[in-house]
Amino acid sequence: MIGFRRLYGASPLSLLGSVAAIAVAAFAMAQMFQPDVAPFPLNLVIWLFAGALLHDLVLLPGYSAADRGMRAVVPAGTVNFVRVPLAISAVLFLVWFPRILDRQPQNYERALDHPPPDFLGRWLVCCGVLFAGSAILFAVRRLTAGRSAAARRSAP
Template sequence: MADPLPRFRAAYGSSPQHLLVMIACFTLAGWVALRIADEATAGRMLLWFVGAVVAHDLILFPIYASADRVLRGALGRPGRAGTHGQSPAARHSMRGRAGQAPSRPSPLNHIRVPGLATGLLFLVYLPGILRQGRETYLAATGQNQHPYLARWLAISATLFLVGGVWYLVRRIRWRRVDGSAR
C-alpha cells in the first residue's frame, strides 16, 4: 500500500503535526471565546477585536509592507541572491562555513526592529499622545497627559540609537573577522 503522507500533504498543504497544532490552537481560542462570552462587555470586546483585525489587514499591513519595500530599496537590498526559499536558520548557517568569510552585516533589521517597536508604542499610547480623554485620565491618576509625546519621542530615539550602536558593533566585529580571514 502506498504511503498516505504525500497524499495528505498534497491535500492539506502541510504535515499532520501542523494540523494537530492548528486544531489545538483553535480549541484554545474557542475555549477563551466561550469564557469571555459570559462577560458583560463581550460584545464590545468582539467589536474591538474585529476592528483591530480589519484595521491591521486593510490599513497597517500595506503601510508597513510598503515602508519595508522602500527601506530595502534605499539600502540596495531587494533580496539576497541564492537564499530565496531558504529559512533564516539555513541562511545563517551558511555564513560561518569553513573557508568562507562571514557575510557583511545588514543594517535592515537594525532599522526594522526599532521601527516596529516605535510604531507599536505609538499605537498603544496614541490616545495619550493625542491627549484624548484628558478629564478621565486626570480624574483617575491626578496627572496630565503632556509628557506622553516627549516620552514616546525619547523612547523612539533611544531604540534607534541602540539599533545603530548594535549595527556599528557588528560591523566592527565583521571587519576584524574579514580582515583576519584574508
C-alpha cells in the same frame, strides 16, 4: 458519513463544534446588545468587527508597504538595523497611542489630579534609545567584521 462529508465539507463533529461556538457567541452578543449596555448598537457592531477588517485591509498592507519602501531606500546590509527599531517603535505607538497623542486628557487629569506628562516626548525617547542601540550594534558588527576580514587577509 462519507455523504455528509461530501455535502458539508467536514466531519459532523466539526459542524457540532462550530454550531456550539456560534451559539455561545450569539448568547454573549444578545447580552452585549441590551439597550442599557449598548444604546447605539451600530457602534458596538463596528467595534466588534471593524477591528478585524481594519487590521487585515489597512494595518497589515500598510506596514508591508512601509517595509518595502524602507527596503528600497536603505542600503541592503542595514535593513534589519532600521527595521527592528522601526517596528518596535511602531508597536509601542500602536499600544500606547491614546496617551502618546494625549487623547481625552481630561479623563487623565480628573483621575490623577494633574495634567498628563509628556507621553509623546517619552515615546520619542524610547524610539531614540531603540535606534541608538541598533546603531551601536551595527557599528560593533562592522568593526568586528572588518577586524576578522583583516585577520583573514593577514593570515598566511
